[in-house]
Amino acid sequence: MKAMTLKRATSVFGAATLALSIVAGSAAARDLTIVSWGGNYQEAQKKIYFEPFSQKTGKPVLDESWDGGIGVIAAKVKAGTPNWDVVQVETEELELGCMDGFYETIDWDKVGGKDKFLDAAVHECGVGAIVWxxxxxxxxxxxxxxxxxxxxxxxxxxxxxxxxxxxxxxxxxxxxxxxxxxxxxxxxxxxxxxxxxxxxxxxxxxxxxxxxxxxxxxxxxxxxxxxxxxxxxxxxxxxxxxxxxxxxxxxxxxxxxxxAIDSWVILKGSPNTDAAMDFIAFASQPENQSQLPEHIAYGLPQKDAAALVPAEQAAELPTAEAxxxxxxxxxxxxxxxxxxxxxxxxxxxxxx
Missing domain, CATH: 3.40.190.10 (Periplasmic binding protein-like II)
Incomplete structure (x- = not known):
């Protein structure tokens, strides 16, 4: 899903840390940076994923948004150490980027196992984030x-x-x-x-x-x-x-x-691969992912998470039978x- 580029920051350390990260750009680049599609969707992600993960780990999390395009990812990876770590991508960006070696391989044991997800949400380079x-x-x-x-x-x-x-x-x-x-x-x-x-x-x-x-x-x-x-x-x-x-x-x-299904990927050469994988695992936990439809009507690729969604919310999702x-x-x-x-x-x- 495409969105206008807008840089955001989320931190457990509050406004002072945010101000410091804006001034000290080089320091901010070392923090885990997650990229999604902006708008009310990313606002929901901040509430249920980015901020809680930052609080859990005690480390700042930066988030940015983008309009998509494999060329953007290619440029960042080919330049050396990318300044993005986790990116939400569409299907063709997942396939093309994986074929070209732009993504790290997913540790499916850390995410909970492939059997916990819809078949279409399982990929060697990506973990399904939403059905939209x-x-x-x-x-x-x-x-x-x-x-x-x-x-x-x-x-x-x-x-x-x-x-x-x-x-x-x-x-x-x-x-x-x-x-x-x-x-x-x-x-x-x-x-x-x-x-x-x-x-x-x-x-x-x-x-x-x-x-x-x-x-x-x-x-x-x-x-x-x-x-x-x-x-x-x-x-x-x-x-x-x-x-x-x-x-x-x-x-x-x-x-x-x-x-379609959007997926989380980790850019090749990210200095934060462990933290990135931990974030994807956190965002894939049923108790976390199941909160998303309350904020925005996207289907859930994690089967146990989908089962936790109340019936009235489930009826609005792309994954509803009707x-x-x-x-x-x-x-x-x-x-x-x-x-x-x-x-x-x-x-x-x-x-x-």
């Missing part, structure tokens, strides 16, 4: 009639107004195919053909003039709140979060949503193989 969805979202206080599908998203006559899209081919092409009548179960089969790619770009072109592109996870919320768009793609946790914190009436259309029924699992292998080529084509299409 990208879905059609809208402001129910602004739309008199509720959209129910990607076909509605494309129907600017029935539902006038702009549409928000995450900038890039990933998700955009899948949603375009579903809007063009492809069943969720067939999306990647179609997208693996040249004709399928052409079809997706053609469908995307039908509303190109009405699209407002976003990159950071907070942006679609701002677009909905301002009324700049009638509908947008958005991360489900961001929608539930703003509804709770600001009393919004934003809705999610689960059919046709795409769900929400998964017509959802699509992100095909990470497809995007690892095709992200460069399709991004180049997307950028060229965007410039036309």
């Amino acid at each position: 969805s990208t879905a059609l979202s809208y402001d129910a206080d602004r739309l008199k009639e509720a959209p129910t599908s990607w076909n509605d998203f494309w129907d600017t006559t029935k539902f006038p107004g702009k549409r928000g899209f995450r900038r890039g081919p990933k998700y955009s092409l899948e949603f375009a195919l579903m809007a063009d009548g492809v069943k969720p179960t067939d999306v990647y089969g179609v997208l693996r053909t040249p004709e399928g790619v052409d079809r997706a770009f053609k469908k995307l072109g039908d509303i190109k003039a009405d699209i407002v592109w976003w990159e950071a996870g907070a942006q679609p919320l701002q677009l909905l709140a301002s009324g700049e768009v009638a509908m947008t793609t958005a991360y489900n946790g961001r929608i539930s979060g703003i509804n709770k914190t600001e009393g919004k009436n934003f809705k999610i259309v689960w059919p046709g949503s795409i769900y 929400n998964l029924a017509e959802a699509v699992a992100l095909d990470g292998a497809f995007w690892v193989d095709n992200i460069e080529e399709l991004t180049s084509r997307f950028n060229a299409w965007l410039a036309e």
Whole structure:
């Protein structure tokens, strides 16, 4: 999940230590630094992971946020000792970075064992952190009639107004195919053909003039709140979060949503590998991870943690049976193989 870059610091030693870390940059670089996606999600992580872990160990923890991209990680690792230790990454960043040797190998015994996690959350280089969805979202206080599908998203006559899209081919092409009548179960089969790619770009072109592109996870919320768009793609946790914190009436259309797993990784060459592994283990403990849905509606990859979530909270998660029924699992292998080529084509299409 992408977010705007913002540096934060969390410390058991309070404001004085924070001030010292800002002044003494070289000292701060030696502290464990954890990188996530910002916004209300990272605020929740601070409460249930970063601050308690800092208190438990008696050592400062710095946290930063990023917009993602394997190039960012590659640059930090290749430069020598990276200034980030633990990073939350998306599927293709996990796969590409692991293949290129950018991550440390996970000690699964320290995390509690592979059998404690969903199969898709287990990787030699990463530990599943959340299950999240990208879905059609809208402001129910602004739309008199509720959209129910990607076909509605494309129907600017029935539902006038702009549409928000995450900038890039990933998700955009899948949603375009579903809007063009492809069943969720067939999306990647179609997208693996040249004709399928052409079809997706053609469908995307039908509303190109009405699209407002976003990159950071907070942006679609701002677009909905301002009324700049009638509908947008958005991360489900961001929608539930703003509804709770600001009393919004934003809705999610689960059919046709795409769900994925984000993972914790440790950058190769980190001077804090032991502390980094300890943090991932701490964040994976059921009693800690199970607190997340109270703050933001992301699914939990640790099985025992998921079992502790109250039923009313579980119903809002991407992992709820009803929400998964017509959802699509992100095909990470497809995007690892095709992200460069399709991004180049997307950028060229965007410039036309």
